[in-house]
Amino acid sequence: MAERNVVIAAAQGLHARPAQLFVQAAARQPVPVSIRVGDGAPVPANSILGVLSLGARQGTEVTLAAEGDAAGPALDELAGLLARDLDAEQPA
Amino acid sequence: MRSVPDGAAGLLARDAIRLDAWAGGRDHAIRICGQVLVDTGAVAPAYIDAMLERERSISTYLGEGVAIPHGTSGGRDLIHRDALAVVRFPDGADWDGNPVTVCIAIAARGDGHMEILAELAQVLMDPDRARALREATEDEQVLALLTPDTETREEEEDSV
Numbered sequence: 069m070a071e072r073n074v075v076i077a078a079a080q081g082l083h084a085r086p087a088q089l090f091v092q093a094a095a096r097q098p099v100p101v102s103i104r105v106g107d108g109a110p111v112p113a114n115s116i117l118g119v120l121s122l123g124a125r126q127g128t129e130v131t132l133a134a135e136g137d138a139a140g141p142a143l144d145e146l147a148g149l150l151a152r153d154l155d156a157e158q159p160a
Numbered sequence: 161m162r163s164v165p166d167g168a169a170g171l172l173a174r175d176a177i178r179l180d181a182w183a184g185g186r187d188h189a190i191r192i193c194g195q196v197l198v199d200t201g202a203v204a205p206a207y208i209d210a211m212l213e214r215e216r217s218i219s220t221y222l223g224e225g226v227a228i229p230h231g232t233s234g235g236r237d238l239i240h241r242d243a244l245a246v247v248r249f250p251d252g253a254d255w256d257g258n259p260v261t262v263c264i265a266i267a268a269r270g271d272g273h274m275e276i277l278a279e280l281a282q283v284l285m286d287p288d289r290a291r292a293l294r295e296a297t298e299d300e301q302v303l304a305l306l307t308p309d310t311e312t313r314e315e316e317e318d319s320v
Contacts, residue, residue: 080233081274115221117285123278128275 070139072132072147079153081125086154093115093149097142101134113146168244168274168279171268171305172274176245177210177299183253187261190215190229193247193265199202202243202267210235221255226308228280228307230266232311239267244276248294280306 076133078086090137094101094113102110103126111118113132124130130150177194183189192207210231214220221227231238245265252259268276284290291307296302 083274084275088218111285115223115285117281119281120222120277121281121285124275126273 069133072143072144073129074147076124076126076128076130077151077153079126079156081128082122082150083120086150087116087119088128089154090146090149091119093146097134097146098138099134100135100141101132101139101142104131104133105129106131118131128156135156139142166173167307168276168283169303171242171276172244172246172297172306174201174303175200176243177302178246179248179250179297179299179302181249182251183249185253186215188252189227189247189249189260190265193229193245193263195271196245196247197265197267199221199249199301200243200245202239202241202245204238204240206232207235207238207267210238219256221260222281224284224287225252225259225261225294226264226280226284226290227255227262228259228264228266230268230275236269239269242268242308243271246306248296250280260287262296265288281290 076082080086082090084085091114103113104110105122105124110133111121111123113119122153134142178196181192183192190211191208194211197203197207198205198270211229214232215229221231247263252261264280266273266276283306292301293305
Protein backbone atom coordinates (compact mmCIF):
# COMPACT_ATOMS: atom_id res chain seq x y z
CA MET A 69 0.00 0.00 0.00
CA ALA A 70 1.56 3.29 -1.14
CA GLU A 71 0.49 6.49 0.60
CA ARG A 72 0.99 10.23 0.20
CA ASN A 73 0.17 12.91 2.77
CA VAL A 74 -0.75 16.27 1.32
CA VAL A 75 -2.12 19.53 2.70
CA ILE A 76 -5.16 20.98 0.92
CA ALA A 77 -4.14 24.21 -0.82
CA ALA A 78 -7.50 25.34 -2.24
CA ALA A 79 -8.71 28.48 -0.45
CA GLN A 80 -12.28 27.17 -0.31
CA GLY A 81 -11.23 23.71 0.85
CA LEU A 82 -11.89 20.44 -0.93
CA HIS A 83 -15.33 21.16 -2.33
CA ALA A 84 -16.91 22.82 -5.36
CA ARG A 85 -14.58 22.92 -8.34
CA PRO A 86 -11.40 21.71 -6.58
CA ALA A 87 -13.34 18.63 -5.44
CA GLN A 88 -14.80 18.00 -8.89
CA LEU A 89 -11.42 18.28 -10.61
CA PHE A 90 -9.87 15.97 -8.03
CA VAL A 91 -12.63 13.36 -8.38
CA GLN A 92 -12.38 13.44 -12.18
CA ALA A 93 -8.60 13.00 -12.01
CA ALA A 94 -8.99 10.12 -9.56
CA ALA A 95 -11.45 8.41 -11.89
CA ARG A 96 -8.86 8.54 -14.70
CA GLN A 97 -6.25 6.62 -12.70
CA PRO A 98 -5.62 2.94 -13.54
CA VAL A 99 -5.88 1.95 -9.85
CA PRO A 100 -8.49 2.70 -7.17
CA VAL A 101 -7.30 5.47 -4.88
CA SER A 102 -8.66 6.19 -1.41
CA ILE A 103 -8.53 9.41 0.57
CA ARG A 104 -8.91 9.95 4.31
CA VAL A 105 -8.34 12.57 6.98
CA GLY A 106 -6.19 11.43 9.91
CA ASP A 107 -7.42 8.13 11.33
CA GLY A 108 -10.82 8.54 9.69
CA ALA A 109 -12.33 5.91 7.43
CA PRO A 110 -10.95 6.06 3.87
CA VAL A 111 -13.41 6.90 1.08
CA PRO A 112 -13.01 6.33 -2.67
CA ALA A 113 -11.21 9.31 -4.22
CA ASN A 114 -13.40 9.03 -7.34
CA SER A 115 -16.62 9.63 -5.36
CA ILE A 116 -17.77 13.23 -5.03
CA LEU A 117 -19.92 12.25 -2.06
CA GLY A 118 -16.99 10.55 -0.40
CA VAL A 119 -14.66 13.46 -0.96
CA LEU A 120 -17.22 16.01 0.26
CA SER A 121 -17.93 13.90 3.34
CA LEU A 122 -14.35 14.53 4.50
CA GLY A 123 -15.07 18.23 5.02
CA ALA A 124 -11.41 18.99 4.26
CA ARG A 125 -10.58 22.70 4.47
CA GLN A 126 -7.59 24.66 3.29
CA GLY A 127 -4.72 23.46 5.48
CA THR A 128 -6.27 20.06 6.28
CA GLU A 129 -3.81 17.20 5.77
CA VAL A 130 -5.26 14.25 3.86
CA THR A 131 -3.78 10.84 3.10
CA LEU A 132 -4.06 9.28 -0.35
CA ALA A 133 -3.54 5.52 -0.67
CA ALA A 134 -3.45 2.98 -3.51
CA GLU A 135 -2.04 -0.47 -4.25
CA GLY A 136 -0.20 -1.95 -7.21
CA ASP A 137 2.55 -0.97 -9.63
CA ALA A 138 0.68 2.08 -10.89
CA ALA A 139 0.03 3.42 -7.40
CA GLY A 140 3.08 5.68 -7.24
CA PRO A 141 2.43 7.82 -10.33
CA ALA A 142 -1.31 7.94 -9.59
CA LEU A 143 -0.72 9.19 -6.07
CA ASP A 144 1.88 11.70 -7.24
CA GLU A 145 -0.52 13.20 -9.77
CA LEU A 146 -3.42 13.45 -7.34
CA ALA A 147 -1.29 14.78 -4.50
CA GLY A 148 0.04 17.38 -6.91
CA LEU A 149 -3.51 18.51 -7.68
CA LEU A 150 -4.39 18.93 -4.01
CA ALA A 151 -1.17 20.82 -3.30
CA ARG A 152 -2.16 23.53 -5.80
CA ASP A 153 -4.93 26.10 -5.45
CA LEU A 154 -6.52 25.45 -8.83
CA ASP A 155 -9.07 28.22 -8.45
CA ALA A 156 -6.32 30.75 -7.89
CA GLU A 157 -4.63 29.59 -11.10
CA GLN A 158 -7.65 29.47 -13.36
CA PRO A 159 -9.75 32.58 -13.81
CA ALA A 160 -13.46 31.72 -13.59
CA MET B 161 -13.42 19.63 12.06
CA ARG B 162 -15.77 21.87 14.02
CA SER B 163 -19.33 20.69 14.00
CA VAL B 164 -22.59 22.56 13.57
CA PRO B 165 -24.21 22.46 17.03
CA ASP B 166 -27.56 21.05 15.94
CA GLY B 167 -26.37 19.42 12.75
CA ALA B 168 -28.00 19.90 9.39
CA ALA B 169 -31.42 19.08 10.81
CA GLY B 170 -31.07 22.00 13.23
CA LEU B 171 -30.91 24.40 10.28
CA LEU B 172 -33.99 22.96 8.63
CA ALA B 173 -37.20 24.67 9.66
CA ARG B 174 -40.32 22.59 9.29
CA ASP B 175 -41.89 25.16 6.98
CA ALA B 176 -38.81 24.91 4.73
CA ILE B 177 -39.72 21.32 3.77
CA ARG B 178 -41.80 20.86 0.60
CA LEU B 179 -42.34 17.26 -0.36
CA ASP B 180 -44.64 17.60 -3.35
CA ALA B 181 -43.20 20.15 -5.77
CA TRP B 182 -42.91 20.06 -9.54
CA ALA B 183 -40.29 21.72 -11.72
CA GLY B 184 -39.84 21.79 -15.50
CA GLY B 185 -36.06 21.70 -15.19
CA ARG B 186 -32.97 22.68 -13.27
CA ASP B 187 -33.39 26.47 -13.17
CA HIS B 188 -37.08 26.19 -12.35
CA ALA B 189 -36.24 23.84 -9.48
CA ILE B 190 -33.60 26.25 -8.17
CA ARG B 191 -36.09 29.14 -8.24
CA ILE B 192 -38.59 27.08 -6.24
CA CYS B 193 -35.90 26.16 -3.68
CA GLY B 194 -34.70 29.75 -3.45
CA GLN B 195 -38.23 31.01 -2.96
CA VAL B 196 -38.66 28.66 0.01
CA LEU B 197 -35.53 30.20 1.57
CA VAL B 198 -36.96 33.67 0.86
CA ASP B 199 -40.40 32.80 2.24
CA THR B 200 -38.93 31.42 5.46
CA GLY B 201 -36.95 34.63 5.98
CA ALA B 202 -33.49 33.09 5.56
CA VAL B 203 -32.35 35.07 2.50
CA ALA B 204 -33.11 38.17 0.43
CA PRO B 205 -34.83 37.52 -2.94
CA ALA B 206 -31.61 38.32 -4.85
CA TYR B 207 -30.05 35.19 -3.31
CA ILE B 208 -32.00 33.21 -5.92
CA ASP B 209 -29.95 34.89 -8.67
CA ALA B 210 -26.76 33.99 -6.79
CA MET B 211 -27.97 30.36 -6.72
CA LEU B 212 -28.59 30.34 -10.46
CA GLU B 213 -25.21 31.95 -11.09
CA ARG B 214 -23.46 29.36 -8.95
CA GLU B 215 -25.18 26.52 -10.80
CA ARG B 216 -24.07 27.88 -14.18
CA SER B 217 -20.43 27.95 -13.10
CA ILE B 218 -20.45 24.51 -11.47
CA SER B 219 -23.18 21.91 -11.02
CA THR B 220 -24.37 21.22 -7.50
CA TYR B 221 -25.65 17.78 -8.49
CA LEU B 222 -24.33 15.37 -5.87
CA GLY B 223 -25.49 12.00 -7.16
CA GLU B 224 -28.20 9.69 -5.75
CA GLY B 225 -30.85 11.97 -7.28
CA VAL B 226 -29.89 14.81 -4.95
CA ALA B 227 -28.70 18.34 -5.73
CA ILE B 228 -27.61 20.99 -3.25
CA PRO B 229 -28.23 24.39 -4.87
CA HIS B 230 -26.65 27.33 -3.05
CA GLY B 231 -25.43 30.82 -3.80
CA THR B 232 -22.04 32.07 -4.90
CA SER B 233 -19.67 33.37 -2.24
CA GLY B 234 -20.60 36.84 -3.55
CA GLY B 235 -24.19 36.15 -2.48
CA ARG B 236 -23.34 35.63 1.20
CA ASP B 237 -24.36 39.18 2.14
CA LEU B 238 -27.88 38.29 1.03
CA ILE B 239 -28.18 35.63 3.75
CA HIS B 240 -30.06 36.69 6.89
CA ARG B 241 -29.42 33.44 8.77
CA ASP B 242 -27.93 30.04 8.00
CA ALA B 243 -30.68 27.73 6.82
CA LEU B 244 -31.58 24.72 4.72
CA ALA B 245 -34.62 24.01 2.59
CA VAL B 246 -35.63 20.57 1.36
CA VAL B 247 -37.77 20.41 -1.75
CA ARG B 248 -38.82 17.08 -3.20
CA PHE B 249 -39.82 16.68 -6.84
CA PRO B 250 -41.58 13.30 -7.02
CA ASP B 251 -41.65 13.42 -10.86
CA GLY B 252 -37.95 14.31 -10.96
CA ALA B 253 -36.41 17.46 -12.41
CA ASP B 254 -33.90 17.24 -15.25
CA TRP B 255 -30.55 18.48 -13.95
CA ASP B 256 -28.25 18.59 -16.96
CA GLY B 257 -29.27 15.04 -17.81
CA ASN B 258 -29.49 13.73 -14.25
CA PRO B 259 -32.93 13.20 -12.70
CA VAL B 260 -33.11 15.08 -9.40
CA THR B 261 -35.75 14.05 -6.89
CA VAL B 262 -34.56 15.98 -3.86
CA CYS B 263 -33.00 19.42 -3.62
CA ILE B 264 -31.36 20.50 -0.40
CA ALA B 265 -30.91 24.25 -0.78
CA ILE B 266 -28.20 25.76 1.40
CA ALA B 267 -27.83 29.29 2.74
CA ALA B 268 -24.69 29.50 4.85
CA ARG B 269 -22.31 32.33 5.61
CA GLY B 270 -18.65 31.61 6.13
CA ASP B 271 -17.42 28.12 6.76
CA GLY B 272 -20.75 26.71 7.91
CA HIS B 273 -21.26 25.70 4.32
CA MET B 274 -18.46 23.09 4.31
CA GLU B 275 -19.68 21.42 7.48
CA ILE B 276 -23.24 21.15 6.21
CA LEU B 277 -22.01 19.73 2.92
CA ALA B 278 -19.83 17.15 4.64
CA GLU B 279 -22.72 16.09 6.83
CA LEU B 280 -25.14 15.76 3.90
CA ALA B 281 -22.55 13.78 1.93
CA GLN B 282 -22.18 11.37 4.85
CA VAL B 283 -25.92 10.80 4.90
CA LEU B 284 -26.16 10.29 1.14
CA MET B 285 -23.23 7.85 1.01
CA ASP B 286 -25.57 5.36 2.66
CA PRO B 287 -27.72 4.15 -0.28
CA ASP B 288 -30.58 3.16 2.05
CA ARG B 289 -30.74 6.64 3.56
CA ALA B 290 -30.47 8.27 0.15
CA ARG B 291 -33.39 6.19 -1.10
CA ALA B 292 -35.42 6.95 2.00
CA LEU B 293 -34.82 10.66 1.41
CA ARG B 294 -35.95 10.41 -2.22
CA GLU B 295 -39.10 8.55 -1.14
CA ALA B 296 -39.91 10.61 1.96
CA THR B 297 -43.53 11.66 2.29
CA GLU B 298 -43.47 13.06 5.85
CA ASP B 299 -41.53 16.02 7.24
CA GLU B 300 -40.48 13.85 10.19
CA GLN B 301 -38.73 11.38 7.89
CA VAL B 302 -36.66 14.17 6.32
CA LEU B 303 -35.66 15.61 9.69
CA ALA B 304 -34.68 12.18 10.98
CA LEU B 305 -32.65 11.36 7.86
CA LEU B 306 -30.66 14.58 8.08
CA THR B 307 -29.64 13.86 11.65
CA PRO B 308 -26.23 12.15 11.54
CA ASP B 309 -26.33 8.48 12.43
CA THR B 310 -23.13 7.56 14.23
CA GLU B 311 -23.98 3.84 14.34
CA THR B 312 -23.81 3.56 10.58
CA ARG B 313 -20.30 4.96 10.49
CA GLU B 314 -19.13 2.57 13.20
CA GLU B 315 -20.39 -0.38 11.17
CA GLU B 316 -18.49 0.84 8.15
CA GLU B 317 -15.29 1.09 10.13
CA ASP B 318 -15.73 -2.46 11.41
CA SER B 319 -15.94 -3.80 7.87
CA VAL B 320 -12.72 -2.12 6.70
